[in-house]
Amino acid sequence: MATYNYTPADFKSDQEVRWCPGCGDHAILNAVQRALPEIADATDTPHNLFTFVSGIGCSSRFIYYMKTFGFHSVHGRANAVATGVKTANPKLAVFVASGDGDSLAIGGNHFIHAIRRNVNLNMILFNNEIYGLTKGQYSPTSKLGKITKTSPYGTVEKPFNPGELVIGAKGTFFARSVDQEVNLTKECLIAAAKHQGMSVVECLQNCVIFNDKTHASFAGDKATRAEHTILLRHGEKMTFGAHNEKGLVFENMKLKVVTIGQDGYTLDDVLTHDAHERDTTLHVMLAAMKYPDYPVALGVIRCVEDSAVYDQAVERQVEEGKAKSSIHCVDDLLRSGETWEVK
């Protein structure tokens, strides 16, 4: 492990942060700036290799507040631009900052394909279930029936669950955090950065102006979070509640919430989280858990190493191609195949 001795201040740009007071983005920015010194050490990444790419939306202004290389692209295209950056130079530590509108609506195609390709990107998906920058229209993660400016009678379309989408698209890493839980966000980001391949960290983020308290029913304050979310840690029992008295068991092909010591359930019956399991079944179930039927899963839900990492595979093919071919320069290329002389 390297020691660069960076501090969060090394990653703060001189630009004034212009999100609304009380916006969850402030906490996420804080978490990222606190995570990067540790990521630099854990992954031996000097400051000059950090590169942030974003799309359009409130969250995509993120890159201007980071004192790193940054590319603020166009709406929905952050993952495509980042794929190009990373493939062109795999040495860079490429982070993507994007929102639910940016990556799940207009950029949905790039989102699923970056995941499918397993490009070694670290994506922070800001999910506030609303379009903030355009002032309050429903997004692909808005709850069914949500009343917004463009759904005055409530939406009639079901939302995406980003976790299901990521895992369904062959994702190798998915974690979820809540904006207020700065330490958890940081922890997830460090795990994501260490992961080889595409990682998506969904941050449930509050839009104080257009969708205030959208996550509050299960994540509003510490006490609520203890009762209505479950923090998953690899190798640990899936328990939650103020006193860890509740747990998840697997019964009749479904997850079930039980109270330990009641109805004959013991701690032994409670599932142990295996984030490294290749089979997606349980990870999808965990990612899909919705309040009030279930606690909402937080932490690293899936983290599966896969040797097929896109940018690394491209690099490997290039090296093999160079080694094997008799064509080493354009002059060789132009004279390859059939030619004839005119004298």
Place this chain on the structure above:
Amino acid sequence: MDKTNVQELQDVVIRFSGDSGDGMQLTGTLFSDTSALLGNGISTFPDYPAEIRAPQGTVAGVSGFQVHFGDHRELNPGDYCDVLVAMNPAALKANRKWLKKGATVIIDGDSLTEEHLKKAGFTTLDPIAELGLEEYNVVIPDITTMTKEALASTGLDNKAVVKCKNMFALGICFYIYNRPEDHARKYLDSKFAKKNPAIAEANKMAIDAGYNYAANTHQFANTYTIAPAKLEKGTYRSISGNIATAWGLCAAAEKAGLPLFCGSYPITPATVILEELAKRKDLGVKTVQAEDEIAGICTAIGAAYAGNFAVTTTSGPGLSLKSEALGLAVMTELPLVVVDVQRGGPSTGLPTKTEQSDLAQALYGRNGECPVIVIASSSPSDCFHYAFEAGRLAMEHMTPVVLLSDGFIANGSEPWRIPSMKDYPTINPPIVNDAPEGGFMPYVRNEKLVRGWAFPGKPGLEHRVGGLEKDSIKGTISTDPANHQKMVDTRAAKVAKVVDDIPVQTVYGDAEGDLLVVGWGGTRGHLQTAVDELRKEGKRVSHCHFNYINPLPHGVREIFSKFRKIVVCELNEGQFANYLRQNFQEFHYEQYNKCEGQPFTVVELKQKFESLLK
């Protein structure tokens, strides 16, 4: 073989045609490459339907490949053919209008069944009379039957055997024009020998059988030779426009000392460029076959930001999808080459047919004041040069370049004198390696108004770019009114200044005269042939052809002012003519336009020019 009646010809046009599954493109390519290896001048024109296996036996499903070969440099694939090889009645019907008077027509006799004739839309059982071909040299060998007989010993099944009939037809043509079989045999070996040597053998046997049939029958009383063209000394190869484009991009990357990155989505007729670049791992090329056209250009923009020479390749509909991102590349002032191999439009249009109707889109098809460099290739082989130029201008001027090719030159091929890379200039992008005192400012410019290119990963150069309007020095977000005006003006001036870095416009023929024929891009060959022919007749006609479109080169006004009339010829409804009207308002422009999905014919051009000269 006894060849008593051998005549020498200056040039010949053969059109191979059949069902889209009959292998006509391969047959034509083998014939043209063989002729190129003999030193003939060559120009080819593949003309095929959009469907991979269009309804068999129908006129819509006919796939053709025209070869023009001669004892001089061929500038175009020929309007009309001397020989038509038709593998079925539909091919005969579809190509009737392209026959020279008295041309030789070779048609597979086995295909002249009632069923096939009906499918092709014949109303009688006598296609020759119905098409009025009595005065033509029509030969009707039973190609399918003879191929089957010749390959009876191979043990291959009927389907595999019948597939070789195109090689039988090739053998006939080889005999008539005294071509050796070596190249075709070598090709078949390399293509099939590993996977299926029996197929390679069968195809070679079919060529032999066709050749021997032609030699032994009296239907071809004369055979012909065409002397090698008197070409400049050097090493030559046959090249198509798409391959030349791919290689020109590789050359630009090499001369800039940067890796080439291509982010693209497959689209006819541009796909071959992506396919070729995907093979070029040996030259360090990275290709991303993106999930869509937008991702194609966006991955390229990301790669450009990261310090690669980045390109994206497409055709008209793809360029439409890329337009927002192209604006991003303009705004972030990153080098990027967008190759648009134009096809018939609008919308899906005519995917496999040629047109020049994307010019306005290339020039203007974006939101905001959004200038890009636009250049165009004008022959299969000069696609190499203009792809190189696109790369040079993009990287040295930190701007996107749209390179316009078209289906005609992209798929067509011609002999090419192979250049040496030492004759090409080094490309010097304004790469920033160290932060100047006071820190790196991404939008500080040099005397050409070009900003520095600072790759992520270089310590001390951390900076942010993006699609929002930015401060003219620091690159931070700025909504200041005066700053926006300044940036709009600067982006325009930067592209306008490129005029000092491109060749002065030239004119072909005399510097003054009665008629100046103006064209751009892929029509060069046809226009020049028409002008040549009229000049031989003593007409005072010259040709001014444009490869650099935005900015327009120096010297145009001087050229235009020396002619009594100017006619702008293009395969659209007048996009370049209007562009010239906007830029050089003092001249009157006549137009000759065509949107048939086909190249010009020399005949129609001459008619137009003659009428203007009256």
